[in-house]
Amino acid sequence: MxxxxxxxxxxxxxxxxxxxxxxxxxxxxxxxxxxxxxxxxxxxxxxxxxxxxxxxxxxxxxxxxxxxxxxxxxxxxxxxxxxxxxxxxxxxxxxxxxxxxxxxxxxxxxxxxxxxxxxGEMTYGAARGMKDFIMITLGTGVGSGIVINGQMVYGHDGFAGELGHVIVKRTNGRVCGCGRTGCLEAYCSATGVARTAREFLEIRDDESKLRNYDIESITSKDVYDCAIAGDKLAKEIFDYTGTILGEALADFTAFSSPEAFVLFGGLTKSGDLIMNPIKEAYEKNVLGIYKGKTKIMLSEMKExxxxxxxxxxxxxxxxxxx
Structure with missing residues (x-):
């Protein structure tokens, strides 16, 4: 029993x-x-x-x-x-x-x-009843879980679904924690947002509330706070991040044609600041036969x-x- x-x-x-x-x-x-x-x-x-x-x-x-x-x-x-x-x-x-x-x-x-x-999402959350969806987790890194025909995809070795380590920048890409350069995780994780902030502050001279922070200890939360306060550079950091992720999701659609992408993790708390550029870049870049078919939605689960x-x-x- x-x-x-x-x-x-x-x-x-x-x-x-x-x-x-x-x-x-x-x-x-x-x-x-x-x-x-x-x-x-x-x-x-x-x-x-x-x-x-x-x-x-x-x-x-x-x-x-x-x-x-x-x-x-x-x-x-x-x-x-x-x-x-x-x-x-x-x-x-x-x-x-x-x-x-x-x-x-x-x-x-x-x-x-x-x-x-x-x-968890498939059983209790936004993906209830879905047989084809991709979970994207946006935290310290970028993770993914791929469900096709109602089954979790593990691959022949158990490691299928490392979409955070798809290379999105072929030229002068950032070093990722995995040791390679240009991975999605290096740009679209919470740590990636902080790295973008440091890069923008170093190479540009725009006025920004972010310049009031210690550049080496800036976090994605700091960028969010400044963006909410109307800071243009902070908003641009979210646009940059969301655009890269939206382009990547458009590519991911081609191999499994998911009903939805479900986004989960701390970075999703940024709401429209991140979701609007994701959706815009996705619609601009997804193959025509997939347009209008895939939802991009937030997790319904608690953190x-x-x-x-x-x-x-x-x-x-x-x-x-x-």
């Missing part, structure tokens, strides 16, 4: 969120720890185990967990291994699913964090819930341990 709960873990480059989820998709309780706090992966797992156990005990869920699902950068669904994730503090292949399963004594399945968000719920859905895939 299946147990009533699963654990969903969303490992981000900065924070790791986790929650207890029931069969209806209700997050019974959730919390988080700092991903970057520990230089040693074992210390990180120890803290994660301590905090999740605390939440399980506080919610009378001990012995009632069917499985653990995890969404993490560069996580391979087939092997359970996190392989050289550029935004995590630990390098090399990490057999994370096995490490967590052994620590908790509960079966565990892992997938890419953006795939987990897509599963942390999509990935937690998506990851938790993997927990139901494990066989009953009794």
């Amino acid at each position: 299946a147990k009533p709960y699963v654990i969903g873990i969303d490992m981000g480059g900065t924070n790791t969120a986790f929650g207890i989820v029931d069969a209806r998709g209700n997050v019974i309780a959730s919390d988080s720890i700092k991903t970057v706090k520990h230089a040693d992966i074992n210390d990180y797992i120890d803290e994660l185990h301590t905090e999740i156990t605390r939440v399980i005990t506080a919610n009378d869920a001990a012995g009632k967990i069917q499985g653990i699902g995890i969404g993490a950068p560069n996580a391979n669904y087939y092997t359970g291994i996190i392989e050289d994730a550029p935004n995590l503090p630990w390098k090399g292949p990490i057999p994370f699913a096995n490490m967590i399963s052994e620590k908790f004594g509960i079966p565990c399945i892992i997938t890419n964090d953006a795939n987990a968000a897509a599963i 942390s819930d999509a990935a937690i719920l998506g990851a938790s859905a993997l927990g139901w895939e494990v066989k009953d341990t009794d």
